[in-house]
Amino acid sequence: MRCTRTPGCTGTVDEIGFCDRCGLAPRRTGGPPRPEPEPAPSDGPPAAGPPPDGPPSDGRTWTVAGLVSLPVLAFPADRRVLPDPAVPENQRFCAHCRAPVGRGGTGRLDHGYCGRCQTPFAFVPALERGDLVADQYEVVGYLARGGLGQVYLARDTHLDDNPVVLKRLLNKTDRNALAVEVAERRYLTTLNHPTIVRIYNFVTAPDRLFGGQAGYIVMEYLNGMSLAELREAARDPARPAAPLPLAHLLAYAHEILAALDYLHRQGLLYTDLHPGNVIRTADRIKLIDLGGVRRADDQSSPLVGTPLYQVGDRELETRGATVRSDLYAVGMLLAELGDGLVPGPGAPVVDVGMESFRRLVRRARHDEWEHRFASAAELAEQLKGVLHELLPARSGHEQAVSSTVFAPTPALFDAGLGAVPPLEHWTDPVGSGLREHGRPAPAAVATGLPVPRPMPGDPAAEFLTTVGALAPERLxxxxxxxxxPSVEIELARCRALLELGDPPRAWDALTAAGRLLDGDPSTDWRLAWHDALLALTEGDVPRAGGRFDAVYGKLPGEIAPKLALAYCAEHTGDAVRAVRYYETVWRRDRLTASAAFGLARLRLAGRDRAGAVGVLDDVPRFSRHHDAARIAVVRSLTVRFGDEPPDAAALNEAVHRLAGLRLDGGNPHGEARDRLTTTVLEAALERVLAYGPDGLDDGATLGAPPTENGLRQRLARSFRVLARQQARNRNDHGVLLDRANTARPLTLLRLREE
Incomplete structure (x- = not known):
């Protein structure tokens, strides 16, 4: 059968109805059944390449999420216009089923219909330079071939020759293309967001390739580079001027999520996110190519998307496109572009930040719908937390950004390092000594960790904000x-019972919370968090660590799970892991003094006295635990490492620091100062007995001169003061007097007494 579709064509129509020369089928609305699509050989034709020397910057910056300063770039005008608009033969694929089309050597077809699925293709432009579309838009050049059409640069002759983009759908008689065309007409002209390309108009022009009229969407022109181009530039060793640090990629993703959040709040889905559809302009990130935008409740329109970035067929069949499938594409984009990237210039080498990034990506692109992030805002919040870990440390004077997930905790994870020793330190040294440099018990940590904020939508969320500060019994x-019935009520009950030391009833409350949850309880991180608290209360630290790790996987940008994991690692003897997590928390939030105390304990355990003092000195003045940190410095300077007393420099510094402490309400004399002075004198005497007084400076605490006899007299006097002023019973009084007698100098009278 001879072809009748194109005048003058001498081709033959094949068995499925398409010409073997022009590739066109007779005009019709139906057609043969479409076979199943094959996997795409590639992601599609490549976008225009980056400029030869990379985009220059004039030194100005713009800030994303209040965290990342990005350079303002300058791109040459019209740089994206392709000098040769023809698509090479080896890059010609059907936009729908990805089958090779338009090939065949010298007889190749530049436009036609796919022999497999009938989707139109065109690898040459339908408009030429100088064409005037709708008597308003003058074509400047060919920009690119999109998934369902072609893209041109034009000038708006009615508006100061402003540059615009004309995006063409290949053939509006095709039902799929028509559906996308109608969707864009209906939705896109009303969208207005700084990270989404603006749609201005919808016009038609004669179709040189297929006959009839072709529709064009008129949209904002964006001069810049796609993320795909930026990534290729970063991979090219010959292009050092175009790096793509991981922190920059996350900043771009933050802007992408702002765009998706806007669309989702309008009841729309994007559906076709991939690196080629994100443009980095001089000072903005923008989503382009909105042909796939659809209503969230639309389950019948053809789905536009790129295979690599789409969820699996089973999910599409059962759930269709959803908010979480859009977020899956974000995870895939981060995984592809983030492979091999480093944090960026000036960033510390902190592997926890990279671990957090990997966990963020893993959850975003999880195979199971239930385990992914539920909203763009939720993913953006966690992404900002990861960004904090990849950027240089915050200033100690800068307030940390509060978490939307956890409430701040006033608790300090310390069992004595930051406190003046109590009298029992001398009267009952077996039961009250500073063990393991003040590491708190697991149960104390369980009730001191940050508390999850009530989930919005829970019936008790507002009620709990008014009663959360009550004592456990009243609560x-x-x-x-x-x-x-409320999940949050049961979780609050669980925490109150843990504070009262009642794990069995706390477990009952946690079980009740799980029964009230909709869906699979294993997907809710709050249950894992409270299960970990219960394990800590029962002393099962390894199990608690496993549950906290699961929460870290769900909330990779939060510091609370890392603080909990740091303690668990410290308790189980994994000092390396504990230091990694404590340091990460401390870099991000100088108000979480528990991290500083954890680092101090670990450094003291490693006999790094200077390191312990250094981290405690970083606790800022506006921290509620600043005074405790200053006390901890004095105690760190006087602590003994095994049988080795502190050296002279540490003791001299302890004397200096002790004089500057504000104790006993600011009084120069008082019970707390007397007890802390006694600990310094004991350490000094141990040093003198072991090595002599060389190197010890004169001072009010050590006495003048700091000889053995002088220190003994001063220490004996201190014990007598404690016995007289602080002993609460006859036994304590006697013990302290015995210590005073033991400490006093070896005079002739004492030798006779002994």
């Missing part, structure tokens, strides 16, 4: 009065 009474 339980208040919770019992709330008569509406």
């Amino acid at each position: 339980l009474d208040g919770l019992a009065a709330f008569d509406v």
